[in-house]
Amino acid sequence: MRIILASVSPRRKQVMEGLGLPYMVKPSGFDERSINIKDPAKLVERLALEKARTVAKENPDALVIGADTLAMIGEKIVGKPKDLGEARRFLLMAAGKEIKDFNGVAVIYQGKEKSASVTGFAKMKKFGDREISDYFSRIDPLDKTGGFAADPAGGGEFMESYKGEPGQELGLPLDTLKKLLSTFGVRV
Numbered sequence: 474m475r476i477i478l479a480s481v482s483p484r485r486k487q488v489m490e491g492l493g494l495p496y497m498v499k500p501s502g503f504d505e506r507s508i509n510i511k512d513p514a515k516l517v518e519r520l521a522l523e524k525a526r527t528v529a530k531e532n533p534d535a536l537v538i539g540a541d542t543l544a545m546i547g548e549k550i551v552g553k554p555k556d557l558g559e560a561r562r563f564l565l566m567a568a569g570k571e572i573k574d575f576n577g578v579a580v581i582y583q584g585k586e587k588s589a590s591v592t593g594f595a596k597m598k599k600f601g602d603r604e605i606s607d608y609f610s611r612i613d614p615l616d617k618t619g620g621f622a623a624d625p626a627g628g629g630e631f632m633e634s635y636k637g638e639p640g641q642e643l644g645l646p647l648d649t650l651k652k653l654l655s656t657f658g659v660r661v
Contacts, residue, residue, distance in 0.1 A: 474535075474536055474582075474659070475497070475532070475534065475535040475536070476494055476495065476496040476497070476535065476536045476537075476538065476659075477496065477497050477498070477499050477528055477532055477535045477536070477537045477538070478496050478497070478498050478499075478538050478540075479499060479500065479501045479524045479525050479527070479528040479537055479538060479539045479540075480498070480500065480501075480524070480538075480539070480540050480644075481498060481500045482540075482616070482644055484622055484623075484643035484644050484645075485540055485643065485644045485645045486498065487643060488640040488643050488644070488645040488647060488650075489538075489645070491640070491647075492647075492650075492651075492661045493661065494659070494661060496538075499528050499531075499532070501523075501524035501525070501527040501528050501539065502527065503520075503523050503524045503526075503527045505520055505541075505552075507523075508520060508523065513543050513545055513550050513573075513575045514575050514577075514590040514592060515590065516541075516543065516550075516575075516577075517541040517542060517543050517575045517576060517577030517590050518541075518577035518578075518579070518588050518589060518590040519577070519588075520539075520541035520577055521539040521540050521541045521577035521578055521579040521588060522539060522577070522579040522581075522586060522588045523539070524539035524540070524541065524579070525537045525538065525539030525579040525580065525581045525586075525588075526539075526579075526581060526586075529581040533583075533584075535582075536580065536581070536582040536654075536657060536659065537580070537581045537582070538578070538579070538580055538650070539577075539578070539579040539580075539581075540576065540577060540578050540579070540644055540645050541576070541577045542574065542575065542576050542577075542618045542644045543574075543575045543618060544567075544572050544573065544574050544575070544595075544618050544619040545572060545573040545575070546563065546566045546567045546570065546572045546619065547566065547570070549566065551563050551618065551619050552618055553615060553616060553617060553618055553620075554614060554615055554619075554620045555615075556615070557609060557614070557615070559620075560609070560614040560615060560620035561602075561605055561609075561620075563619045563620045564600075564605050564608075564614075564619070564620050564621060564631065565601075565602075565605070567597045567619060567621075567631070568597055568598070568599055568600050568601065568631075569597060569598070569599040569600075570596075570597055571594055571595065571596050571597070572594070572595050572597060572619070573592055573593070573594060574592065574593040574594065574595055574618075574635075574637065574641065574642070575590060575591075575592055576590065576591045576592075576593070576637075576641050576644060576645070576646050576649075577589070577590045578590075578591070578645065578646060578649050578650050578653060579653075580650075580653040580654060580656075580657060582657045585657070587653045587656050587657075588653070589649050589652075589653065591637065591638055591641055591646045591649050592637070593635060593636055593637025593638070593641045593642065593646075594635070594636045594637065595623070595632050595634070595635050595642070596632070596633040596634045596635075597631055597632060597633060598630075598631055598632065598633045600631055604630075604631075608621075608630070608631075618644070622643070623635055623642030623643055
């Protein structure tokens with residue numbers, strides 16, 4: 474069975490590597506702005522499904538995995554920042570707070586679809602402009618939800634702790650993914 478990850482996220486690829494399954498990467502190119510759902514848990518699940526559908530149409534014989542992530546800082550839902558100014562604003566809003574992390578996962582194989590969403594919680598350290606400027610000199614925040622990642626090499630220095638499934642802090646919740654894969658006979 475050919476497995477495709479419909480994401481170019483290096484963090485999601487890291488999670489997939491840990492599964493030990495052979496897979497390939499094909500970005501979906503799905504326009505996320507075309508979906509207007511207010512509930513972040515439902516939105517990430519739908520976006521993951523649409524990304525998987527886009528790749529599955531071109532690869533009907535493959536099992537396709539889609540994923541999406543958003544964060545809630547206070548009452549504001551955020552995705553990847555569009556520029557460094559927005560990344561700085563997201564990070565300053567998150568400093569010293571607990572933020573919600575929403576992950577959607579979808580698996581499509583032979584016309585059948587399974588999807589789910591998972592919510593986690595990140596406790597952020599207190600930090601300010603100086604730490605953010607130093608971070609920007611080393612890390613590109615524009616490919617990360619909220620401008621930061623959980624791994625220390627990718628911006629995790631701002632996170633004090635994380636509560637959620639393994640892999641979820643990297644954008645691909647392992648327990649949920651394994652459960653969805655098992656419905657298609659894939660054991661990991």
